[in-house]
Amino acid sequence: MTEPRRTPPPLRFAWFVLGCLMLVLGIIGAVLPVMPTTVFLILAAWFFGRSSPRLEAWLLRHPTFGPPLQAWRLRGAVPRKAKGAAVLGMTLGYAGFLGMAGPSAGLAVAVAAPILLSALFLLTRPD
Numbered sequence: 001m002t003e004p005r006r007t008p009p010p011l012r013f014a015w016f017v018l019g020c021l022m023l024v025l026g027i028i029g030a031v032l033p034v035m036p037t038t039v040f041l042i043l044a045a046w047f048f049g050r051s052s053p054r055l056e057a058w059l060l061r062h063p064t065f066g067p068p069l070q071a072w073r074l075r076g077a078v079p080r081k082a083k084g085a086a087v088l089g090m091t092l093g094y095a096g097f098l099g100m101a102g103p104s105a106g107l108a109v110a111v112a113a114p115i116l117l118s119a120l121f122l123l124t125r126p127d
Contacts, residue, residue: 012051019047019055026065034089038068038082045069077126086122090115 026040048056060066071077094115
């Protein structure tokens with residue numbers, strides 16, 4: 001029987017810093033209507049799971065943020081409201097890109113493709 005490998009301290013610190021960054025972005029997303037919340041909190045929980053089990057547990061037990069995170073972990077589910085907000089944000093962001101950048105047709109398609117694939121992935125998740 002082999003012993004599980006421990007994460008090296010520099011990598012663990014990097015996961016912790018990224019977890020904190022994702023948590024801050026998620027909190028900002030909870031306040032700003034165009035910025036997503038759920039995806040940043042899912043990432044924060046993942047990073048904290050590799051760096052700080054205490055912060056991961058706090059996030060999963062949080063009265064506001066915990067239920068959507070637990071739904072994601074258990075069923076890969078995203079709340080309908082979060083899906084709508086994310087798709088709206090993607091649409092507005094892409095419209096802003098088109099309006100401000102005036103991209104060539106090729107660039108417009110190149111930017112639209114990952115946005116559409118992301119929206120499709122999101123919309124096919126259970127509620």
